[in-house]
Amino acid sequence: MSETADVIIVGAGVQGASLAFHLASRGQRVIVLERSAVAAGATGRSSGFVRMHYDLASESYLAWASYPYFRDWQERVGAGDCSFVKTGFIQLVPPELSDNLRANVANQQALGVGTKLISPADVARIVPGAIVDDIEVAAWEPGSGYADPSGTAAGFLAAARKLGARVLTGCEVHRLIVAGSRITGVESSKGIFQAPAIVLVNGVWATPLARTAGLDLPVEAWRHNTAYFGLPQGHGPNFPVVIDEANGVYWRPEGQGLMLVGLHGGNEFGGDPDGPMAPMPDEETIDMITRVCARLPWMDQGTLRTAHGGQDGITPDQHPIIGPAGPDGLWLSVAYSGTGFKTAPAIGCALTEWMLDGAPRLADLTIYDLGRFARGALIVGEHPYGHLWR
Numbered sequence: 246m247s248e249t250a251d252v253i254i255v256g257a258g259v260q261g262a263s264l265a266f267h268l269a270s271r272g273q274r275v276i277v278l279e280r281s282a283v284a285a286g287a288t289g290r291s292s293g294f295v296r297m298h299y300d301l302a303s304e305s306y307l308a309w310a311s312y313p314y315f316r317d318w319q320e321r322v323g324a325g326d327c328s329f330v331k332t333g334f335i336q337l338v339p340p341e342l343s344d345n346l347r348a349n350v351a352n353q354q355a356l357g358v359g360t361k362l363i364s365p366a367d368v369a370r371i372v373p374g375a376i377v378d379d380i381e382v383a384a385w386e387p388g389s390g391y392a393d394p395s396g397t398a399a400g401f402l403a404a405a406r407k408l409g410a411r412v413l414t415g416c417e418v419h420r421l422i423v424a425g426s427r428i429t430g431v432e433s434s435k436g437i438f439q440a441p442a443i444v445l446v447n448g449v450w451a452t453p454l455a456r457t458a459g460l461d462l463p464v465e466a467w468r469h470n471t472a473y474f475g476l477p478q479g480h481g482p483n484f485p486v487v488i489d490e491a492n493g494v495y496w497r498p499e500g501q502g503l504m505l506v507g508l509h510g511g512n513e514f515g516g517d518p519d520g521p522m523a524p525m526p527d528e529e530t531i532d533m534i535t536r537v538c539a540r541l542p543w544m545d546q547g548t549l550r551t552a553h554g555g556q557d558g559i560t561p562d563q564h565p566i567i568g569p570a571g572p573d574g575l576w577l578s579v580a581y582s583g584t585g586f587k588t589a590p591a592i593g594c595a596l597t598e599w600m601l602d603g604a605p606r607l608a609d610l611t612i613y614d615l616g617r618f619a620r621g622a623l624i625v626g627e628h629p630y631g632h633l634w635r
């Protein structure tokens with residue numbers, strides 16, 4: 246006996262959850278199969294940044310088109326809570342990238358993004374105690390902030406369930422079933438499920454599963470640590486989300502008394518995504534403190550509270566793979582390369598349009614096709630900052 250659906254989604258991270266919600270909203274019978282628990286992968290470890298600044302206009306637009314979901318969650322989704330906190334967002338770059346930042350902000354403004362250029366003195370006003378003598382100009386997004394990635398995924402799935410979707414956790418998909426040139430279903434730890442459309446949204450674990458349908462994905466594991474530091478006495482969470490490209494570090498407030506910190510460098514690439522996560526080395530803690538304190542000297546009184554690692558799938562151009570691939574009926578939405586939380590609402594919507602209407606309308610997803618790797622047409626930002634993760 247096998248169950249049938251219009252669409253089977255493999256993976257209940259934030260991308261699979263958003264897709265399930267949007268497909269179910271369009272009347273599709275959806276089954277989500279998740280081998281572990283909701284948000285067990287990258288989503289559950291995500292830093293939750295909701296910002297629009299990128300060196301690639303398409304990614305900025307996807308984040309911008311997603312923003313109304315975070316801001317107006319109840320009206321848009323109506324179940325659970327994404328717990329969006331509006332702190333504002335600042336992008337800092339070293340002087341040699343100032344012109345690129347100016348051009349990226351102009352691109353984003355042309356897309357309608359709420360962003361503007363600010364001076365170092367403005368940065369020092371917004372971020373109390375910040376050292377700004379090494380920067381010429383910064384980007385400021387007053388409406389941006391951070392949200393709860395696990396809550397976002399759970400909320401999308403709760404809303405999808407209300408619309409009739411089935412979500413099975415503890416159900417690992419082992420193999421894709423192909424008949425002739427078409428995909429017809431999946432074989433899982435809970436039996437066979439059949440559907441004319443199957444979407445792999447299983448992050449870093451997509452490569453072996455895609456191979457069962459004869460597809461080779463250029464996806465490897467990317468492991469990234471984040472740490473929470475207690476704010477020194479007398480300091481509250483009155484600072485925005487900051488990406489400090491000049492110092493290779495990002496940080497944001499967490500609740501009332503903590504700062505969440507991550508580094509652009511020192512990430513681990515490759516290896517088995519099911520291998521154990523190593524604890525964060527002491528040198529990385531020191532590196533984080535040094536880089537944060539270069540901007541915010543008062544953080545030298547901060548205290549390390551806890552650290553953890555997470556992982557995502559990453560591609561050679563550090564952008565995801567989205568769209569149809571391989572046998573008819575198989576779709577990919579994988580390898581979000583460390584930035585796929587904030588874009589999940591718009592991608593779920595646009596991918597639904599692509600699957601049901603023949604083309605994505607909300608945003609063009611076609612640049613993220615798998616074929617770009619074989620064509621040697623890797624994605625590069627219009628005014629690049631270089632790879633985000635190193």
Ligand SMILES: Cc1cc2nc3c(=O)[nH]c(=O)nc-3n(C[C@H](O)[C@H](O)[C@H](O)COP(=O)(O)OP(=O)(O)OC[C@H]3O[C@@H](n4cnc5c(N)ncnc54)[C@H](O)[C@@H]3O)c2cc1C
Nearest residue numbers: 256258260280286287288292294418448555581585586587
């Ligand atoms: C430490 C860290 C910080 C980050 N910070 C940010 C940030 O600030 N902002 C941002 O936008 N992005 C951020 N990201 C990236 C973002 O979290 C991810 O890109 C996004 O969560 C990916 O979602 P996903 O649904 O594609 O994958 P995942 O969340 O990895 O979900 C995939 C799911 O598939 C399941 N699965 C795997 N194989 C199978 C199978 N065979 N059968 C059934 N189920 C399967 C897994 O259990 C998992 O639940 C960060 C990532 C990390 C790791």
